[in-house]
Amino acid sequence: MPDPVTVNPMVTDAVTQSNVKVVGESPAMALSTLYQSMAHSTGILFENAVSAQQQQNILAQAAVNQGVMQIYSMDTMAGAGATEKVGQTGVSDNLTSLLTVLNAFGSGR
16 A cells, blocks of 8 residues: 655645635635626616616607697697687577577467
């Protein structure tokens, strides 16, 4: 059976230094990973903020467009209302004629 102490001390020293290096660098690697994910999350946050602003601008433009359309259609609506009033002027004449006819039938008894 081979002797367990026959490993060269330079090899064990190299392995030990490698392990110490990995353990020593792990806090820095963990913090760098944390900083990288924080930067990514902040980037996504700003992307979402820009998207929300763009959607708000689109809604504002749509509201302005509806308001302008209503302002421009006022003359048309006023014209339609005036036309309806002019068209209904004969109603009172018709009611007066109907009342006259009814009075004529009522007085003939």
